[in-house]
Amino acid sequence: MFIEIEANSSVPIYLQLVQQIIEGLAKGSLKPGDSLPSVRAFAADLGMNMHTVNKAYHYLEEKEFIRIVQKKGVVIHAKGIREASAADRNRLKQELRPIVAEALCLQMSQEEIKLLVKEIITDLKEKSL
Amino acid sequence: MFIEIEANSSVPIYLQLVQQIIEGLAKGSLKPGDSLPSVRAFAADLGMNMHTVNKAYHYLEEKEFIRIVQKKGVVIHAKGIREASAADRNRLKQELRPIVAEALCLQMSQEEIKLLVKEIITDLKEKSL
DNA sequence: AGTTTTGTTATACATATAATAGAACAGGTT
DNA sequence: AACCTGTTCTATTATATGTATAACAAAACT
Structure with a gap:
């Protein structure tokens, strides 16, 4: 997963992160069951705040693309992404x-x-x- | 032009107005040369502030869909909408x-x-x- | 057992955007 | 002369965005 964030975009950086993770899923570089970096590690890697990554993760969880497991980590939804309702x-x-x-x-x-x-x-x- | 604004939408109301004017253009209910209501009249009609309508108008002017003529009013771009660059x-x-x-x-x-x-x-x- | 790592929660702060409000201005229309 | 036009200015309120620390509890690692 190569993530590139544009600081000067009109798109909020947490949404840029959301979109690029979804793109990773669409293109298959992220597969069901794969785990994502911790909020702290990802934030440090991308040069942004922990809470910003957390916001992106919760946005993705609401869309049911990832599963956030308390005290463990974040994984791509394992039972396969659902079909469009x-x-x-x-x-x-x-x-x-x-x-x-x-x-x-x-x-x-x-x-x-x-x-x-x-x-x-x-x-x-x-x-x- | 029937405009419907949803107050509780996550889309800002000035953008909702922009989008519905563009839709009016797309469907042909607004034609090149047609004039749009004054910022005050439109604002009163839609139950919003004059400045909000003004913001939508300037947004549309930047996209070259309308022409704002000082002290006169607002009209759909007359020389025909340009082709997509x-x-x-x-x-x-x-x-x-x-x-x-x-x-x-x-x-x-x-x-x-x-x-x-x-x-x-x-x-x-x-x-x- | 102890340390580290995990997501969570809380508070605080800064900035930008969105939206409203009222007033005044200058030029065009009637 | 009265009215209407978009513009400009100042102000206020609310929400969204982003950062910064700190502390917490449970899982995982050593």
Whole structure:
């Protein structure tokens, strides 16, 4: 897992961490059962505060991507990541909506937007090599 | 233009306003040259502060979707919305990326994600009737 | 048994963003 | 002349973000 945090991003660094861990899961560099660094070790490694890492971990736990075991550590959900529920699907749709709308405003076609999606998936998977 | 603002959303209300204006543009209920309400009138209509509407307007002006004419008012960019530049395309890609990654984690396929995009576009366009 | 490591909790502080409020200004419209 | 426009200014409140220490209890390691 190579994590790169941009300090000057408008995206909060705890969310950047969340997103990059999710990307690690998507590309397969993180697998079910894998353990993640302790909040202190990760914080020192990334040059951020322990509480910031903790915030990211709890965010990921709420999404059921990781399991936080008291006094032990943090692991990727072992029983396999669940399939998208109807609620997940709807939430993702709501998140995609404003971006798709903006793309349409910039005169992109449905096919061009789908191509973006394809490119993103390619990018995500090729980095796992 | 029917605007609905959710007070309890985690999305700031000035951004909700931005997004719904962009959706109006995407679906065609707002056309190039159309004028938007004054900051005071819109604020009163939506039950929010003048400065909040102003913030949304300036956000949209930076994106070049509207033109703010001093002492006159606000209009949708008349010379037609520009086509997506390479920079726009890249920015949209970066915004889509974390959502697509999460969808992949929830075991959605590329086709399922593309279907989401299709549904969103259908939703956007059917509301223009 | 003792030390280290784990996530947790509590307090405190600094900064930025979001949102509201009221007032005043200058230029355009009616 | 009255009104409406976006702008600017000052102020206040609330929330989000991020850091900094410190202490706690239980698991793990030696």
